[in-house]
Amino acid sequence: MDRLDRLTERLIGDLDRHAESPASACVELAVLGERAAGGLTSAAQARVDAHLDECLACLNAFIEVRDLLQGVAAPAPASAGLRRTLDELIGEASSPRVWRRVVDALRRPLVLRVPAWTAAAAAVAGLLLTWATLQTVGRPGGTVESPSVDRLAPANARTERTIAGVVGSVRDATSNGVDAHVVSVTDASGATYVLFAWGWPTVHAGESVEVVGIFTRADQSSGGPVYQGVATALRRTR
Amino acid sequence: MSAGLLDVVRRCRGGEPDAWRALLPTFQEIGRRSVRSFRLSAADLDDVLADALTSLYAGGLSQFRGGSTAELVAFLRAVVRNRALDFVKERNRWAPSDALDQMDEAAAAPGGGSAPVDIADDECLAFLQQEVATLERKDRELYLMKARGLKEREIAEQTGRPAGTVASQIARLLERLRERLRARGCL
Numbered sequence: 001m002d003r004l005d006r007l008t009e010r011l012i013g014d015l016d017r018h019a020e021s022p023a024s025a026c027v028e029l030a031v032l033g034e035r036a037a038g039g040l041t042s043a044a045q046a047r048v049d050a051h052l053d054e055c056l057a058c059l060n061a062f063i064e065v066r067d068l069l070q071g072v073a074a075p076a077p078a079s080a081g082l083r084r085t086l087d088e089l090i091g092e093a094s095s096p097r098v099w100r101r102v103v104d105a106l107r108r109p110l111v112l113r114v115p116a117w118t119a120a121a122a123a124v125a126g127l128l129l130t131w132a133t134l135q136t137v138g139r140p141g142g143t144v145e146s147p148s149v150d151r152l153a154p155a156n157a158r159t160e161r162t163i164a165g166v167v168g169s170v171r172d173a174t175s176n177g178v179d180a181h182v183v184s185v186t187d188a189s190g191a192t193y194v195l196f197a198w199g200w201p202t203v204h205a206g207e208s209v210e211v212v213g214i215f216t217r218a219d220q221s222s223g224g225p226v227y228q229g230v231a232t233a234l235r236r237t238r
Numbered sequence: 239m240s241a242g243l244l245d246v247v248r249r250c251r252g253g254e255p256d257a258w259r260a261l262l263p264t265f266q267e268i269g270r271r272s273v274r275s276f277r278l279s280a281a282d283l284d285d286v287l288a289d290a291l292t293s294l295y296a297g298g299l300s301q302f303r304g305g306s307t308a309e310l311v312a313f314l315r316a317v318v319r320n321r322a323l324d325f326v327k328e329r330n331r332w333a334p335s336d337a338l339d340q341m342d343e344a345a346a347a348p349g350g351g352s353a354p355v356d357i358a359d360d361e362c363l364a365f366l367q368q369e370v371a372t373l374e375r376k377d378r379e380l381y382l383m384k385a386r387g388l389k390e391r392e393i394a395e396q397t398g399r400p401a402g403t404v405a406s407q408i409a410r411l412l413e414r415l416r417e418r419l420r421a422r423g424c425l
Contacts, residue, residue, distance in 0.1 A: 003425055004416055007359070007366045008385045012275070014363075033308020056371055056378070063382045068311040070396055071267035072243060078262040085288040086262055089295045090255040102296050 018057040019064075026058050027051055029065065036066035160232060163187050164210045170201045183231065185211055190224040195231040208237045243307055251300055258295070265291065268311050269318040274387030276322050290321040362424035369418050377411050384408050 027035075027048055034040050035048045052059045078086075165187035173180040173196065181201045185193045195213055203209050215229035243264060249257035269287045278286065294317060302313045370381055376397075383393045390408065394401040419425045 003362070004366075004412065004419060007363050007419075007424070008381075009275070010359075010363050011367055011370070012382075012385050014367075029308050029312055030304070030306035033306055033311075036308075053375055056367065059375075059378060060382050060386075063379060064315075064386060065308050065311065066396060067271055067383070067386065067388060067392070068268050068315060069307065070392075071271045072264050072307065072311060075263035075267035078266045079284060079287075081284045082262060082266055082287055082291065085291055086258055086295075089292060090258060102292055 012060065015057045015060040019061040022057070022061075025051070026055060027062075029061065032058070032062045032065045033069060036062065036069050160212050160214055162210060162212045163193060163215075164208070164237060165193065167203050167205050167207050167209055168192070169205055170203065172201075183209075183211075183234065185209060192224060192226045194218070194226065194228045195234075196229070197231040197234055203234060203236055210235055210237050244305070244310060247299065247302065247310060262291075265294075265314060268314045272315040272318045273322040276326060277387075278322065278325075282325065286318065286322045286325050289325075290318045293317065293321070358424070362419065362422070365422050365424060366415070366419065369415060373411075377407075380404070380408055380411055381415075384412075 031040070031044075031048060035045060040048065052062055163185065165185040168184040168186050170184075171182045173182045178198075179200055180196065180198050183195050183197055183201070183203065185195065187193070193211065193213075193215065195211060210233075211231050212233035213229045213231040215227040218226045218228045243261075246257050246260050246264075250261055266287060269290060270283065273283065273286065294314075298317060302310060304310055304313060370378060373381065379397070380393065383396070388396075390401050390404045393399075393408075394404045397404065399407075416425060
């Protein structure tokens with residue numbers, strides 16, 4: 001298809017659209033049909049022809065009507081497929097094929113067409129929403145516990161605090177060649193601190209220590225308050 | 239024939255099976271001519287016509303309000319063309335081609351496409367319309383019939399000229415239009 005063909009296609013499209021909303025001076029379709037069938041008086045025919053000489057849109061409509069009326073005058077026999085469709089519509093209305101066509105014909109104007117990927121995305125979004133809802137509903141109390149600011153704040157933004165207490169236990173926490181240990185310290189108020197510290201242990205159970213570190217409260221259902229965190233400095237006080 | 243066809247349609251609306259059978263060849267012929275420019279295969283055309291027929295049988299024919307054969311054929315044409323447009327849209331949706339991709343890209347571009355090409359197309363379209371309007375009436379008809387997809391045999395039948403003459407006249411006419419478009423910078 002070269003550019004002339006494409007331009008011609010557009011031109012015919014424009015002319016067809018014009019025929020759907022013709023100008024007031026344009027010739028009515030029925031009159032064009034009469035002109036094509038040779039049913040106009042000579043005066044009327046002269047008027048129509050004069051307009052067709054001037055109006056490309058009406059000439060286009062006239063040519064189409066003439067072509068269609070030519071088909072009406074000498075139609076070819078209907079195809080076997082079309083005859084079968086009509087037979088099913090007339091005589092076997094309960095045939096599934098006919099009903100499918102009828103339903104399709106009724107459904108087509110109503111159906112909302114969306115690409116398959118859009119439907120798939122909507123389905124995935126629905127699943128995620130359902131999952132999120134179930135997660136929320138499934139929590140004790142039915143509410144989502146909002147994380148404390150303390151828990152969300154990055155470690156480098158937290159203020160270090162210093163506590164003093166007695167070492168309860170020291171456990172090795174070396175892993176993958178990195179030396180570390182976990183120290184449990186209890187202060188004077190009875191609060192327990194479980195702290196992660198790098199390197200070899202420098203304190204022992206029963207020693208009084210001062211710990212500089214970052215702490216957060218650990219939930220515990222019974223007993224005194226428990227905190228967990230990272231020790232940035234750990235030194236004996238005596 | 240005109241009154242006869244309108245009477246057939248009236249009987250079809252009354253639910254007479256014989257009237258539907260009588261309408262069938264005419265409907266098929268109108269349908270075939272209406273969607274010539276779609277270049278459908280025979281099987282696709284059958285599907286489109288079967289769908290359109292089903293729609294008419296299911297009550298679509300009662301929408302016809304005209305009183306002349308010309309209005310009736312225009313109504314049937316519109317029904318079949320709408321089906322064909324749906325069919326082509328549906329088919330193109332799932333069978334993207336390079337051409338369609340290019341169309342999509344053009345449509346996605348700001349302003350609905352490449353501005354210089356669009357402007358040039360519009361200018362060339364206006365120029366073509368102007369050139370067609372200056373043709374003699376018989377050449378204008380030839381051009382429009384060819385553009386609507388009529389075969390040379392059909393054009394010959396409708397104009398009363400020999401098919402060979404029609405073919406050569408169309409060839410000369412299109413070449414003349416191409417030359418004019420080329421001179422204008424459209425080709």
